[in-house]
Amino acid sequence: MCLGIPAKIERIDGEYALANINGASIRIGLHLLDDVKTGDFVLVHTGYALEKLSEEEALDTIETLRQLESFDPENLTPDT
């Protein structure tokens, strides 16, 4: 029940939106968020967008971890 799925907003219709979850378009509720735009990433739980996902913060976390002393970029698996 804690399961939350990242989704990309495709189309907004009032308090609802069509969101892309792994290729499938799902209707979700936007009741909990203001200022959601097409193209935003949100976390969906029980049919509602709980919060926006920040791409900037995600990249920042990954970048911080790549600075770890024991991180070996030579053997980096491709980010596909």
Added chain:
Amino acid sequence: MNFSVEFRNEKIAKALLTEIKSIIKSKIRIMEVCGGHTMAIRRYGIHTLLPNEIELLSGPGCPVCVTDQQFIDMSIAYARLPDCILLIYGDMLRIPGTASSLDREKASGCDIRIIYSTIQALEIVRKNPSKRIIFAAIGFETTVPGTAIALKQAKIEGLDNFFVLCAHKTMPMAMETLIEEGIPIDGYIGPGHVSAIAGSKIFDPLATKYNIPVVISGFEPVDLLQSVCLLVQMFQEGRSGVEIQYKRLVTHQGNVKAQHLIEEVFEPDTQYWRGIGAIPGSGLKIRKGYEKFDVQKQLPIQVERGPEPKGCLCGQILKGIKRPTDCKLFGKTCTPTHPIGACMVSSEGSCQSFYTYQSPEDLRESIV
């Protein structure tokens, strides 16, 4: 970007493991209190990668598992009423009640329907004006807003046939209770999606009062390893406080709009947790302004609290005192297809996660 792939990067995971191994100096017991974390730890085998000094305990974070047996019995009683449709989230179907389960009642002809979202609940309410639709609402801060939205909308639309049987719970007081009971916990992996709604601020009093580190974590392997690393660092430096690893979603303040919505519809209440008992301030009840939807006010039914299944250790497993493998029923009479205890029912339950992703580390003796 793909929010999952980057956080499953093998090289970053390895670097974090090296970091953890290089800094750890003493034993540490870390508890997670979210069913999603329980499952992710087992699925990715995080517990098998960590040094022996780190013991990961699974706490009362699976909403299905902590649902009191009396609530199941009460849901069954409501499902049996004439002209009623009972709506539930999926996992609740198979939790054993004292003498039956919702699964069995459904097979006997009761109209019990599984919903994924309260958006569906209201659609069923509108389509069935002559029926009483009762939603058995379980779940933590993550799931509460969905119930609040439905109640608000039902009030606006005047949907008089919609009712809620409320067992919503909130996390911080349960975490405090475990420490008060003397269960040795050196740090908490804080629930990510609960915190997205409520903000990491809800754990500030806990961290201060008990001088304990809490790290709010995401659900991918790199998230969990980074959270463990942060907890080990904080523990060894003697630092308490709340830190956020899951920064792409969680803030200290949380989702204020959702919090206002919850505040408008619900107020704090005592809730009964399986295995732990009644905890004041650990749950929510429907406020007066919405009590026409409160099924316990409008159609009161009394149900006695029945005994827990004989031999089942769910209660102690939920507190981190016992492991699923300590239970004599585990994997023998209690399996995911024939669960005896709630922790084997839910896909996020400790017992089911142990059963699905077994490893030699499970045979280690409990250190608590």
